Amino acid sequence: MSELWEVFVRSRRGLAHQHVGSLHAPDARMALRNARDVYTRREEGVSIWVVPARAITASSPDEKDAFFDPAGDKPYRHPTFYDVPDGVPHL
Amino acid sequence: MTGGAEYTLRLGDDALVLAQRLSEWSARAPDLEEDLALTNIALDLLGQARALLSRAAELEGAGRDEDDLAYLRGEREFRNALIVEQPNGDFARTIARQLLFSSYQLGLYDRLCDSTDDVLAGVAAKAVKEVAYHRDHATEWTLRLGDGTEESHRRMQDAVDWTWPLAAELFEHDALAEQLVREEIAVDARELRPAWEHYVGGVLAEATLERPDTAYAPSGGRRGEHSEALGHMLAVMQSVHRSHPGATW
Numbered sequence: 001m002s003e004l005w006e007v008f009v010r011s012r013r014g015l016a017h018q019h020v021g022s023l024h025a026p027d028a029r030m031a032l033r034n035a036r037d038v039y040t041r042r043e044e045g046v047s048i049w050v051v052p053a054r055a056i057t058a059s060s061p062d063e064k065d066a067f068f069d070p071a072g073d074k075p076y077r078h079p080t081f082y083d084v085p086d087g088v089p090h091l
Numbered sequence: 092m093t094g095g096a097e098y099t100l101r102l103g104d105d106a107l108v109l110a111q112r113l114s115e116w117s118a119r120a121p122d123l124e125e126d127l128a129l130t131n132i133a134l135d136l137l138g139q140a141r142a143l144l145s146r147a148a149e150l151e152g153a154g155r156d157e158d159d160l161a162y163l164r165g166e167r168e169f170r171n172a173l174i175v176e177q178p179n180g181d182f183a184r185t186i187a188r189q190l191l192f193s194s195y196q197l198g199l200y201d202r203l204c205d206s207t208d209d210v211l212a213g214v215a216a217k218a219v220k221e222v223a224y225h226r227d228h229a230t231e232w233t234l235r236l237g238d239g240t241e242e243s244h245r246r247m248q249d250a251v252d253w254t255w256p257l258a259a260e261l262f263e264h265d266a267l268a269e270q271l272v273r274e275e276i277a278v279d280a281r282e283l284r285p286a287w288e289h290y291v292g293g294v295l296a297e298a299t300l301e302r303p304d305t306a307y308a309p310s311g312g313r314r315g316e317h318s319e320a321l322g323h324m325l326a327v328m329q330s331v332h333r334s335h336p337g338a339t340w
Contacts, residue, residue: 002122023124030231034124036224037131 004053005031007038009045017049025050094267096150097170098277099211100160101313102199103143104171107161108321109192110136111328115179125182128228132189135221139214146210162332166322167315174257176312176321183236183243183250190229191258194290197222198283207275230294237298244299251295252303259308262287 002024008017020039025031031050040048059067071077092100113133120126144157174192179185200222203215236247262284271277295302311317331338 024122025124026235030235033228033231034128037128038124041127041131 002026005035005050006053006056007031007035008049008051009035009039010047011045013046017047020044022053028052092151094270095208095276096147097267098271099143099147099150099208101170101172102211103140103147103160104169105175105192105196106136106143107140108169108171108324109175109188110134110140111324112175112177112179113185113189116185121182129185132225132228135218135225139218139221142210142214146208146214149210158332162329166317166325169315169317169321169325170313171317171321172257172260172312173309173318174254174261176317176324177254177257178320180250180253181246183246184253186229186232186236187247187250187254188257189225190233190294191254191291192261193222193226193229194287195258195261195283197226198286199278199280202278202283205275206277211276226290233294233300234298237295237300247298248300251300255303256305256307256309260310260312263310263313265313 003026004022005025005028006022007020009020010017023031023034023038025034028050032048035048035050039045110133113129113136116129117126117133120129140161141157144160148155148157148160174188177184177188197219200215200219203211204219206212206215233247236243238244239247262280264279264281268277268279272279292302309318
């Protein structure tokens, strides 16, 4: 009856929702309320998303090499080779 | 004790006793999520109780404080309604009690926001958001248990039938309250009943539950005439303070 839900909380307006954990609930409305009670007791958030855990497609640990290793030797993808001109704030 | 102190004590004792009852679910609720939900509600009520008992003690002016009122009064001195002192029963009964009480308390606090007693108005203004959630929580569970399985429906209906008569006392009005209503401190509880009936009736109908039809309406809590359950509960609640007077963390 109870299924597993993943909980995402946005801590402040303008920030993205962050995954904070999971919980059990019979349906979406109760999942939202449980998330409020379990994960926002200390003013952690202003918005909550709940997603059925079964709706999430995860990358497989078996595919880790093919998925992630090729990025390891491509430092040119990091924006660290640009000189930032003086007087450019907030970059 | 003055009328204002007595009235404030009624409100504070309702919150305190129900907080204690709900906290008995701690580590015993059906699941971890519900454990937190019920104890969150208990803590909200305890916060209200502290503010209200402090105010009652202040109005009384006899040098007592919130702890004296919570831990050093006997059961005949408690002024809570009978509904809040009843044992938790099964989960359905706890939910039925919460639905009936929170629906009443929400209407009450909503009106008390305009009280000429600044402290009462302040407590009510803060608590009204908390209680809106308590009612919502109880509503959601009533819908799911009532319109759930055959067993959950039967147990939820039993719980509503059992709890319903106890709600009548919440809407009693007496000379003490009348005096305070004239001073615009208190609320005439009888006026809260139509909106309460409308809300609770709507939830029960949606939950496929029958609204009990009974004239039975036990009473006496406001005069200190309680059911057997309160003494046992207070013995637990007060034991540490009575064994170690003045102890602090």
